[in-house]
Amino acid sequence: MQEAESTITAEGVRKRYPGAPDGTGLNGFDLRVAAGSVCGLLGPNGAGKTTAVRILSTLLEMDAGRASVAGFDVRTQGRRVRERIGLVGQYAAVDEILTGRQNLVMFGRLNRLPVAAARRRADELLERFSLAGAAGRPVGGYSGGMRRRLDLAASLVVSPPVLFVDEPTTGLDPAARREVWTAVRELVDEGTTVLLTTQYLEEADRLADRVSMLKEGRVVAEGTPDGLKSALGGDWIEIVFAGPADAEAARPIAARVASGELRLDGPAHRIGVPVAERTRALVRVATALNEAGIEPEDITLRRPTLDEVFLHLTGGAAGTEAERPAARVNAATGPEDPAEETV
Amino acid sequence: MNATTRRLPSGAPLPRLGRALADAWTITLRDLNHWALRPGTVIVGWLFPVMTVLMFGGLFGGAISVPGGGGYFEFLMPGMFTLTMLFGLETTMTAVTTDAARGVTDRFRSLPMSSSAVVLGRCAADMLNSVGGLAVMIGAGLLLGWSWHGGPGAALAAVGLLLLLRFALLWVGIFIGLAAGGPEAVTSVQILVWPVGFLSGVFVDPATMPAWLGAIAAWNPLSATAAAARELFGNPGHGGGSWIEQHAMLMAAGWPVLLVAVFLPLSARTFRRLKG
Missing domain, CATH: 3.40.50.300 (P-loop containing nucleotide triphosphate hydrolases)
Known part of the structure; x- marks a missing residue:
């Protein structure tokens, strides 16, 4: 490394x-x-x-x-x-009238490859990106995925x-x-x-x-x-109940295994239980619910998705203290955390 | 990946100008390939002025008396050659703006190619296209009974002046195409091509217009080129008493030079600062 x-x-x-x-x-x-x-x-x-x-x-x-x-x-x-550098922009920046092959040869020439080398390279790339069959067709008739692949190939003519x-x-x-x-x-x-x-x-x-x-x-x-x-808060158990009564009854049970504050979603009859030890907590909460005679509709062990991290960081009020811990993650690798410095 | 395809070091033996020309040729070749793949577009572009000349010659030919006598086609053709050069502007604008909107221009700009090659290549391809268009028009004119009466040297000088105008309009087209920011904006500019074409000495003698309109028409760069072409081809023209009309030959060279002097730097600046 x-x-x-x-x-x-x-x-x-x-x-x-x-x-x-x-x-x-x-x-x-x-x-x-x-x-x-x-x-x-x-x-x-x-x-x-x-x-x-x-x-x-x-x-x-x-x-x-x-x-x-x-x-x-x-x-x-x-x-x-x-x-x-190679640049693949937001839209497939290839010539729509030319064929796929003509596009790649042109970009090869503009990257200073001799004619023969540009042709050879074009064929290699067409093969590699599964475009060989469409190589002689105008790009205007390509599907969206084919265009993007051609676009990617065009930025790789010279690796x-x-x-x-x-x-x-x-x-x-x-x-x-x-x-x-x-x-x-x-x-x-x-x-x-x-x-x-x-x-x-x-x-x-x-x-x-x-x-x-x-x-x-x-x-x-x-x-x-x-x-x-x-950094956003580790794992949690998500329990979905059939109705509000079940959810209400399960709250104290869930609180016993929780490592932090419960997250309640009333309308969905859902409780989020932050946990420290994943499987042990899952077994404990499932057993306790069973003993209390409550049968949840669904019970899953979850980890935050990047979506949640993203919404947390970009959604709420700007610059609140809550953002900071996440910003410090892995600061060890960089010399210092850039985000902290610029304010 | 294959190591031999790695980018060549920038100290390549080819000198700068040579590289720029090689890149420009690659870009020109791209347009030539367009023509080969879509010949219809080029042919329609070449035949459109022919249709216009038939339309105007047929419609108005009988009603318009040509200053100094002679058939209307004799008077009209040099004007139509000039108008053909103006129509070329649309080709340039459309090509430039489409490339910018599709991100093709950005891709070119992110390559280690010579930055002037993109416009040079465009320039060469459009000039070739216009040479073709002009040849078609001259052929059509000859079939309709138009002819040049001066020597071949003078006729070639007229062709040279026409292409000079086209060259100047190329830079206008590149600038508008880059500045417009999208094909929609270009469409509105295209509509203006017609009034600019009409408000000139292309179809009629500006002296037949109301004074203020005639003055504008006389100062239209197209008028100078049309008048100069008429003179060099030995076709009937309109004398006109104003300074601008007396100096058609000078202005047929002066206007294009002025247009290039204004729009070439503007285009270069816009190209460098493209934000997309």
Whole structure:
């Protein structure tokens, strides 16, 4: 593991769009992505994900701050950076009139491959992304998933060491989404460093080694998906009852095994019981309910999803103390937690 | 992955200009491939001015008396050549704005290619398209009884001035295409192409218009090119007494140069600052 080496770094990056409301753009964005890892950049619309990618891929100039990619300064060594990155944008940025093969040959040529090499590479990639059968057809007739795969292939004609993937699966059906995920995973296995932005937490959970959560142009939490989840409060048992009477009767029983405050959802007759020891607590609460003659409709052991972490961090009031513990997770890896510094 | 396909180091032997030209050619080739895959679009684009000339020549030919005598087609054709150059603007705008809206421009900008190659390639492809369109129009004119009466040198000079206008309009098109921010906005600009075309000396002598309208028409860059082309082809023209009409030849070169001087830097600036 070469954790120490960061392939993508950003420090205090700021960008405001003229005329745009406060909180859009970037307001002191910090990021560190280790070589050969996948960093998931998560956030709601307008949090600054795309702005961050556009600045790091030299498409947009920052107002202030510093950023480097593959060891080169984004601001002053743009061409060097562009020689080492691939960009997969929000929409499949391929030529719709040309065939899939013509697209890849063109991007190969623009990446300075000689004609023969560009053709060979195009065929390799078409094969690899299961597009060989459609290679001679105009892209306009491709399905959404095929286009995205072609888009991904187009950014890989020269196997860039760093790949930016901006919301790669927005608008794709589940099967196509899985295809894209597989393709990204394979790249990482080959050593590519990937910065992935997404609104889908499942996607980040699947693909990312580390996740940075973005809110109003700043990273509010950073860590591994598991670390972020356990920081939110660990496991709990969720019990669903048939009616309010059962739920009421079960409350004192649940309270006995709970490691914290019960979470009650009255209308759904649901009780959330935070627990420290997962299975022991489950057995205890099930036995106690049985003895009391209460039969729950459902009883499950749960762990917070990234969705819940995300909503917790980006939903409630900004900057409350409740956010802070999560923001400190895994601060050990980075030199210091960026989110804490910028305020 | 195959190590030989890794990006070449940037100190590649090819000098900068050579690389820019190679990239520009790749972009031009892209458009040529478009034509091959969708020949209909190009052909319709070339035949549309022919249809216009038939329509106007047929409709108004009998009613319009040409200054200095002669058939209306003799007067109309150089104007229609000029208008064909203006129609080319739409091709440029549409291509540029579609690329920007689809993210293709961003992809180009994220590549280590020469940034001027994107516009150079566009430029070459559109000029080729317009040369084709002009050839079709000249052919149609000859079939309709139009002809040039000066020497071949003068005729070529007229073609040169027409293409110079097209070159200038290319930069107008690139700028509008980049600044418009979407195909919808371009549609509204396209509507303006017609009044700009009509309010000129393309179809009639500006002297026949109300004075203020005639003055605007005379100062329309299209009028200068049309008048100069008429003169060089040896076709009947409208003299006109104003300074601008007296200096059609000068202005047929001056207007395009001015347009390029304004819109080339504007386009370059917009391209660099694209936000998408």
